[in-house]
Amino acid sequence: MRVTLVAALAAxxxxxxxxxxxxxxxxxxxxxxxxxxxxxxxEYGRTLTLRxxxxxxxxxxxxxALSAITEQTFRDMRAKGFDFARxxxxxxDLEPTRGHxxxxxxxxxxxxxxxxxxxxxxVVLDAHQDVFGPVFGHRGIPEWATRTDGLPFQRHxxxxxxxxxxxxxxxxxxxxxxxxxxxxxxxxxxxxxADRFGHHPAVxxxxxxxxxxxxxxxxxxxxxxxxxxxxxxxxxxxNRVADAIRSEDRDSWVFVEPTPIVGExxxxxxxxxxxxxxxxxxxxxxxxxxxxxxxxPAAGWVETYERAVTQYPEEYKVPVVVGEWxxxxxxxxxxARFYGDAMASLGRYSSGWAGYVWCYGGGYxxxxxxxxxxxxxxxxxEPYAEAVAGTVRSSSYAPATGxxxxxxxxxxxxxxxxxxxxxxPSEPWDITVTGKATVHRHGPGRAWVTAAPGAHxxxxxxxx
Numbered sequence: 001m002r003v004t005l006v007a008a009l010a011a012x013x014x015x016x017x018x019x020x021x022x023x024x025x026x027x028x029x030x031x032x033x034x035x036x037x038x039x040x041x042x043e044y045g046r047t048l049t050l051r052x053x054x055x056x057x058x059x060x061x062x063x064x065a066l067s068a069i070t071e072q073t074f075r076d077m078r079a080k081g082f083d084f085a086r087x088x089x090x091x092x093d094l095e096p097t098r099g100h101x102x103x104x105x106x107x108x109x110x111x112x113x114x115x116x117x118x119x120x121x122x123v124v125l126d127a128h129q130d131v132f133g134p135v136f137g138h139r140g141i142p143e144w145a146t147r148t149d150g151l152p153f154q155r156h157x158x159x160x161x162x163x164x165x166x167x168x169x170x171x172x173x174x175x176x177x178x179x180x181x182x183x184x185x186x187x188x189x190x191x192x193x194a195d196r197f198g199h200h201p202a203v204x205x206x207x208x209x210x211x212x213x214x215x216x217x218x219x220x221x222x223x224x225x226x227x228x229x230x231x232x233x234x235x236x237x238x239n240r241v242a243d244a245i246r247s248e249d250r251d252s253w254v255f256v257e258p259t260p261i262v263g264e265x266x267x268x269x270x271x272x273x274x275x276x277x278x279x280x281x282x283x284x285x286x287x288x289x290x291x292x293x294x295x296x297p298a299a300g301w302v303e304t305y306e307r308a309v310t311q312y313p314e315e316y317k318v319p320v321v322v323g324e325w326x327x328x329x330x331x332x333x334x335x336a337r338f339y340g341d342a343m344a345s346l347g348r349y350s351s352g353w354a355g356y357v358w359c360y361g362g363g364y365x366x367x368x369x370x371x372x373x374x375x376x377x378x379x380x381x382e383p384y385a386e387a388v389a390g391t392v393r394s395s396s397y398a399p400a401t402g403x404x405x406x407x408x409x410x411x412x413x414x415x416x417x418x419x420x421x422x423x424x425p426s427e428p429w430d431i432t433v434t435g436k437a438t439v440h441r442h443g444p445g446r447a448w449v450t451a452a453p454g455a456h457x458x459x460x461x462x463x464x
Contacts (some may be wrong), residue, residue: 066108092133127208182408191247265301294334294335388408437449
């Protein structure tokens, strides 16, 4: 997603950030919330935990689209213990001319999904946009679907997020949300995607639009505008698109995002999305850290974010998967502390996450050119239960001792797998079980536990 966040965002949200800093709250565990929100599940009812990365190619288009993504991406992710990918796809590549969908692009997406299936990586297809699309020098919404009413636009090379606040970009979002023909076009695009990939074994769901923004009204501050946009425009859009997806795919999850303003501890204004398989998919970015600042444990940002972001899933009883997170500069003095605090927080309320981004190099990349974790990124790789065939009673990992513990009551369902799948990154690990269950290794870095129906099972994983 990122480079830096616009100064206007920091200024608009200064009261939130300053209040957090003034209280100087220590980084302490927040109560396990939302306790009443459901877990993400697979088609067999197993409880899922997703841990992985965004996978993208923003540079190439047309015949070269998605060429930066290779089979190695999924092989390396799985080897390091990750079971999830948020795959960026672009409407401007899928439908470059109105009503004409690129079969070549669909085949390229399918090839990537086939690689994911080969390495048992679940995928969410993300209809990505940055600053709306190509009309403004980015990717996302096609040129033919971009309407600006002739309003001005100025590039901000040193702070591209500031471009979201240009009048032409904001008006383009309004037309996307409000113009009936563009509403139908967006729904048709998703029908095409769901029809083509709804039955692909790798596909878990669809992320309707990346980091949606909108048009501020005169006199509004940014949090007020964000909540209005979320309630009045994004909620109806998500309901329209969910209906379109369901006409082709009855089973996959629909991921819905708030505006990026949630990253500063502003609860979303989204309303109910009337679908049985909705996932709330916020992003987890901090303005100061995006601008290059170190993590400040005393500022209370993680706790403020957690309290804000859990309100929607608690109210609407939907699971949470964080679609993007991770700072640009991982080598600053407090970044190890940040990853520890972030992983603990994400584990308290979410069914998983996708870090930004799996690539081989610098900046936001998870690994370097050799495939080794970049500094502190290794802290994202720890044991976890990818799928639990039963009711989870507790799940925890203690980094200081290298011990992961899972306790669950095995399923009594007459159908479906009784296998609980454990990810064991960064071997070697010892694994033991108590209760009526057996464990065996399932290739490198994974173990399967099979339990008797209704058995009370404890799995203990210890790093050697």
